[in-house]
Amino acid sequence: MSPSPALFSLRGVVKRYQRGDETVSIFEGLDMDIQDGDFLAMMGPSGSGKSTLLNLLGGIDRPDAGSILFRGQPLQALSEARMSGWRAANAAFVFQHFNLLPMLSVARNVELPLMLTTLPGAKRRQRVGAALELVGLSAQATRLPSQLSGGQQQRVAIARAIVADTVMILCDEPTGNLDRQTSDEVLNILSLLNRELGKTIVMVTHDARAAAVAARCLRLDKGRFLPAHAAGPVHGTADEPVPA
Numbered sequence: 442m443s444p445s446p447a448l449f450s451l452r453g454v455v456k457r458y459q460r461g462d463e464t465v466s467i468f469e470g471l472d473m474d475i476q477d478g479d480f481l482a483m484m485g486p487s488g489s490g491k492s493t494l495l496n497l498l499g500g501i502d503r504p505d506a507g508s509i510l511f512r513g514q515p516l517q518a519l520s521e522a523r524m525s526g527w528r529a530a531n532a533a534f535v536f537q538h539f540n541l542l543p544m545l546s547v548a549r550n551v552e553l554p555l556m557l558t559t560l561p562g563a564k565r566r567q568r569v570g571a572a573l574e575l576v577g578l579s580a581q582a583t584r585l586p587s588q589l590s591g592g593q594q595q596r597v598a599i600a601r602a603i604v605a606d607t608v609m610i611l612c613d614e615p616t617g618n619l620d621r622q623t624s625d626e627v628l629n630i631l632s633l634l635n636r637e638l639g640k641t642i643v644m645v646t647h648d649a650r651a652a653a654v655a656a657r658c659l660r661l662d663k664g665r666f667l668p669a670h671a672a673g674p675v676h677g678t679a680d681e682p683v684p685a
């Protein structure tokens with residue numbers, strides 16, 4: 442029996458943006474592997490390509506060259522329609538600013554990823570209930586996001602990220618807007634999802650405490666991964682732009 446392929450294998454990934462007449466190069470041949478069940482932290486200075494990489498992994502952006510294999514299958518072969526199907530099954534995002542819809546209740550926000558599925562209403566409500574219970578917010582289901590603390594709002598976003606039972610959760614600075622205590626609550630939940638449910642988690646962070654929760658940490662700098670032995674406080678935890 443041949444060993445099963447990695448969840449992700451990136452080979453020679455090239456990503457460039459056009460800014461006016463200028464081509465901005467983000468990645469020129471990036472390689473990486475992510476295994477099923479991994480909990481990976483990604484650190485690096487602002488502009489080093491962390492969010493771009495999350496978007497590539499989540500199938501909301503495509504590389505200009507190179508390949509992204511998902512369980513051995515090249516994502517670039519998928520049409521837009523198939524890609525959105527792939528995304529629905531595999532990728533959920535958690536952002537720094539929670540990105541909840543302010544006029545919808547907590548339960549409705551969590552239900553959103555299920556609205557495009559054929560799941561009947563009763564089944565949807567059951568899933569929403571389970572997701573809210575997992576993040577400890579069952580009692581807040583009928584509230585509006587604005588009635589919750591920042592930490593609670595991020596837990597709603599995590600409930601939304603798990604409700605469709607995707608393979609992975611991609612987090613872009615999930616504790617960037619939270620104080621220490623509420624960060625810990627959010628990190629504990631992410632840990633639990635990884636440990637107990639086997640979710641693969643990729644978490645961009647500038648918070649060394651958050652990175653310490655992950656199983657491993659990669660550092661991006663100018664579109665490249667720094668060698669593991671350079672992982673120390675070389676670049677500190679600085680993700681903020683250097684003051685002019």
Ligand code: ADP
Nearest residue numbers: 458459460467486487488489490491492493494
């Ligand atoms: P990070 O998340 O590490 O701060 P990003 O991946 O957001 O970095 O961005 C990397 C670089 O790519 C930055 O210089 C940013 O300005 C540029 N960039 C990101 N998205 C776009 C886009 N859609 N168009 C043009 N440039 C972009």
Ligand code: MG
Nearest residue numbers: 491492493613
């Ligand atoms: Mg970013």
